[in-house]
Amino acid sequence: MFKLVVSALALLASTTAIDCGAKELSAYNFESFKGIHSLSVLKDTPPSHTNNTWYFGVCDTINEGVDKCPRNSDICGITTISVDKQEVVSEVIGFNSNLQKAYEPFDKDNSQGIVIRYKNANWGENLVDAEITFTCPGSGDKDALDVFQLDKWDGDVLQVSVKTKAACITDNKHKDKPSTRPNDNGESWGWFTWIFIFMVLFLSIYIVGGAWFQYNKGNSIDFQTALKEVLENFVDLLRGLPAFVREIVEKVTGNGNRGEYSAV
Numbered sequence: 727m728f729k730l731v732v733s734a735l736a737l738l739a740s741t742t743a744i745d746c747g748a749k750e751l752s753a754y755n756f757e758s759f760k761g762i763h764s765l766s767v768l769k770d771t772p773p774s775h776t777n778n779t780w781y782f783g784v785c786d787t788i789n790e791g792v793d794k795c796p797r798n799s800d801i802c803g804i805t806t807i808s809v810d811k812q813e814v815v816s817e818v819i820g821f822n823s824n825l826q827k828a829y830e831p832f833d834k835d836n837s838q839g840i841v842i843r844y845k846n847a848n849w850g851e852n853l854v855d856a857e858i859t860f861t862c863p864g865s866g867d868k869d870a871l872d873v874f875q876l877d878k879w880d881g882d883v884l885q886v887s888v889k890t891k892a893a894c895i896t897d898n899k900h901k902d903k904p905s906t907r908p909n910d911n912g913e914s915w916g917w918f919t920w921i922f923i924f925m926v927l928f929l930s931i932y933i934v935g936g937a938w939f940q941y942n943k944g945n946s947i948d949f950q951t952a953l954k955e956v957l958e959n960f961v962d963l964l965r966g967l968p969a970f971v972r973e974i975v976e977k978v979t980g981n982g983n984r985g986e987y988s989a990v
Contacts, residue, residue, distance in 0.1 A: 750829035759892035760785040796820030839893040860893035
């Protein structure tokens with residue numbers, strides 16, 4: 727006969743577990759779920775009783791307050807066997823904070839959330855994996871929230887799930903907002919950037935190439951003097967550009983001064 731006992735422990739630790747500062751979790755509000763949570767499965771195994779308890783650190787590493795757990799654990803499992811009021815720890819499994827984690831957001835079947843996976847945690851001569859599924863509850867969901875549920879543990883893979891508002895994407899973080907301009911797919915800024923880069927590249931080639939040409943013609947004593955002359959000519963060109971453009975516009979639009987001429 728199995729009995730499922732679930733509890734949440736308000737324990738604090740000195741370092742971070744499921745890192746709420748990770749960029750993969752920045753769209754969520756895991757800080758609201760901060761703490762060390764536990765899930766216990768009691769099994770009647772005459773003449774003994776077996777208690778398998780899993781601890782999960784959300785923004786808190788399981789360092790203090792949970793005896794026997796390895797330090798710096800994100801997840802820790804402890805199995806104890808009780809016989810005649812004597813208790814013996816038979817198994818201790820720890821998923822260290824330094825293990826590489828895989829974050830996989832999902833949005834399907836009218837639900838959204840994120841799955842955090844751990845691979846190859848050392849447990850003696852064995853390697854074990856873990857998977858925690860955080861699901862955002864629906865608006866009409868009346869099931870218990872913030873409660874971890876054991877989905878699977880077969881000695882190789884641990885699978886647990888929890889419904890929590892911490893797994894809901896917040897309104898003010900990382901939401902794709904529709905553009906207020908029609909047909910704006912972001913390419914305008916890209917084209918402007920490339921045009922600007924080409925202009926800078928062209929001007930650089932013009933200035934350096936002109937200086938090199940002046941130097942090779944022997945018009946300057948050294949390359950630095952040639953470069954200075956080209957820059958001065960370029961500045962003069964820029965200064966005269968507005969007047970040149972204005973003259974072109976006047977000729978094209980016919981707004982030039984014709985009072986200087988008279989018909990014969």
